[in-house]
Amino acid sequence: MKVRAPEAPKSFPALVLLAFAVLWMALVILLPLVNVLAEAFKQGVQPYLSSIVQPDALSAIRLTLLVAGIAVPLNAVFGIAAAWCFTRFDFPLKGLLLSILDLPFTISPVISGIVWVLLFGAHGWFGAFLQAHDIKIIYALPGLVIATILVTLPFVARELIPLMQDQGTDEEVAAVTLGASGWDVFFRVTLPNIKWALTYGVLLCTARAMGEFGAVSVVSGHIRGLTNTLPLHIEVLYNEYDSVGAFAAATLLAGLALVTLVLKSLLEWRFADELAAHRRH
Amino acid sequence: MSLVVNNITKCFSDFAALNDVSFQAEPGEFLALLGPSGSGKTTLLRLLAGLDQPDTGTVEFDGADYLKLSARDRRIGMVFQSYALFRHMTVAQNIAFGLNVRPAKDRPSKAEIAATVQRLLKLIQLEDLGKRYPSQLSGGQRQRVALARALAISPRILLLDEPFGALDALVRKDLRRWLRKIHDETGVTTIFVTHDQEEALDLADRVVVLKDGKIEQIGKPLELYRHPQSAFVFEFLGTSNEVPATVTDGVASFDGFTAPAVSPKALSGAQTVRFRPFDAQLSPTGPGFEAKVLSLLPAGSSLRLELQTPDGKVFETQHAHESEASDLKLGDTVFVRPSKVYVF
Incomplete structure (x- = not known):
């Protein structure tokens, strides 16, 4: 399908609209980004670097990567499994389950954190049991991971479901009649067909997992050097009026976001043909 | 090596898609399942391929109970109406797929697989297009690749679901002749589903006419034409x-x-x-x-x-x-x- 190339705006209203869009974007996206950089380097490069390499900051970076490193693969596996179920089988309450899958999108992240405290906290349902067995979930790594998983649960599945719905089961059925085992069908047919959507979903999921604040804030306990992820670390520094430290850490998060964006754009640009071919087919 | 289908019944909830269907396909025969949409012909094809199970009845091939075999083990070459080519694989990779997924002990060597692919590409007259992707082929070419892919596994039976349904009239007539030629060369028992009476009469050795999940008549094209057994058959044929x-x-x-x-x-x-x-x-x-x-x-x-x-x-x-x-x-x-x- 050929799409008519948009033309340059000529009429007055079109120009006004364009100017408004550009100004607005500059105001709400570009300005804060520039501000982050300006504040971070306000006292020069040296203070910037030293606030990044201080032990608490490094530990926050490590923890953020660790949490994302656990949460994202689990959500990728869940996403594939869920998309497979939703697009390959019919079962009762499917519509309801699909809506529930979207809950993390619509619910406030604070609630996604609090539910875990209510379940696993000292006074929660399983609090006594966990204490008796000396298992720490809240105010520890497991809590951070499950809170992050809940918040980022739908990202991969939501990328895959429309694509797999669109592609249908014909190719998989054909593979079976040609003698392929379930394993072969998945790795030779299903997975290659969804690989770019999967990569895309994983990227979005990663970005969200590393930037998550609300849910993580509730279960973290803010123990410096131990349970502070990068976003929480920034908040602590900011509250202590260490603006250079806060903004330096913020540049890291913003940097991660930019890297994600670049990768996403590269993916879209490099495989535009293939993605389009998929849709045409 | 004949295929014997006996008393097959298949219901979806309370609708009988197939009702006591029995027929036989002789070795090397070219059989058409002809009927209007909703007559159960595609359901029958899916049962033969093992993609669905009948409620009652038997399917035997060469004396063996086929219903006990999974779709994977039946070695039935199926050509889908949508072709269902693997979109991320080249034409050659598509054709080789059925050989590549065999367990190591039954798998031909790489050289043998490549030789089979070459032979089949030649058979479907697409020798130069082995490296193309399905999205770069025309409808008729895709159809031929789908056929080659099914033939690669040396199928016991070849099943084709509305093989010419998605093609324009000119290509259709051409491919019809060509399919008949391929069948005569390979000698594989072939069953194809169609709603086009002209196609069935023109191509098949025998035609099974289906209506509302029941067989109306089985016969050679001329027999059907000269001695229709019911008003339905008479009206459906012209x-x-x-x-x-x-x-x-x-x-x-x-x-x-x-x-x-x-x-x-x-x-x-x-x-x-x-x-x-x-x-x-x-x-x-x-x-x-x-x-x-x-x-x-x-x-x-x-x-x-x-x-x-x-x-x-x-x-x-x-x-x-x-x-x-x-x-x-x-x-x-x-x-x-x-x-x-x-x-x-």
Whole structure:
């Protein structure tokens, strides 16, 4: 399908609209980004670097990567499994389950954190049991991971479901009649067909997992050097009026976001043909 | 090595998609499953491929119970209506797929697989397109690749679901001849599903006519055409005109003339009889059914007429260009006399 190339705006209203869009974007996206950089380097490069390499900051970076490193693969596996179920089988309450899958999108992240405290906290349902067995979930790594998983649960599945719905089961059925085992069908047919959507979903999921604040804030306990992820670390520094430290850490998060964006754009640009071919087919 | 299908019944909730279906495909036979949509022909194909299980009945191939085998183990080559080519694989990779996924002990060597792919590419006349992707092929080319992919596993039976459904008329006719040629060369028992009676009669050794999940008739194309067993088969195979008549001993009597009557059973008395467009004579005077010429269309090698009787009934008749019909004009009154009728 050929799409008519948009033309340059000529009429007055079109120009006004364009100017408004550009100004607005500059105001709400570009300005804060520039501000982050300006504040971070306000006292020069040296203070910037030293606030990044201080032990608490490094530990926050490590923890953020660790949490994302656990949460994202689990959500990728869940996403594939869920998309497979939703697009390959019919079962009762499917519509309801699909809506529930979207809950993390619509619910406030604070609630996604609090539910875990209510379940696993000292006074929660399983609090006594966990204490008796000396298992720490809240105010520890497991809590951070499950809170992050809940918040980022739908990202991969939501990328895959429309694509797999669109592609249908014909190719998989054909593979079976040609003698392929379930394993072969998945790795030779299903997975290659969804690989770019999967990569895309994983990227979005990663970005969200590393930037998550609300849910993580509730279960973290803010123990410096131990349970502070990068976003929480920034908040602590900011509250202590260490603006250079806060903004330096913020540049890291913003940097991660930019890297994600670049990768996403590269993916879209490099495989535009293939993605389009998929849709045409 | 014949395929024997016995008393197959398959219901979806309370709708019987197949109702006591039995037939047999002889080794090397080219069989058509013909029927309108909803007649159960695709359901039957899926059962044979092992993609669905029947509620009752048996499917045997060469004496072995096929229903016990999974789709994976049946070694039935299936060509899907949508072709279902693997979109991320090249044409050559598509064809090699069925060999590549064999367990290591049964898998041919890389060189053997490459040789098979080359042989099949040659067979489907796409030798130069092995490196293309399915999205870079035309509909007819995809169809041929799908066939080669199914043939690569040396199938015991080849199943084709509406093989020409998605192609335009010209390509369709071409591929039809070609498919028949491939079948004759490979000798593999082939069953194909179609709703196009012309395709079935033109291509198949035998045709199984299905209606509402039941077999209406099984027979060679000419048999079906000359001795249809039911009004459904007669009407499904071509245009039909209906008139009332009195039938006795294989003769239909009309007001002032008679015509031979073909019937699967001995019928007599007042009946509705049917005749084909080319089994009709026209004359300017009676006896016959009076009708006005509604339209005159040259349909290829013959002339097609639509005639309307005073009570509003429309006949369709067909005549040679050089015949009594060629001088007729719109609005002329003629008398139609069926020269051969069918009674059910």
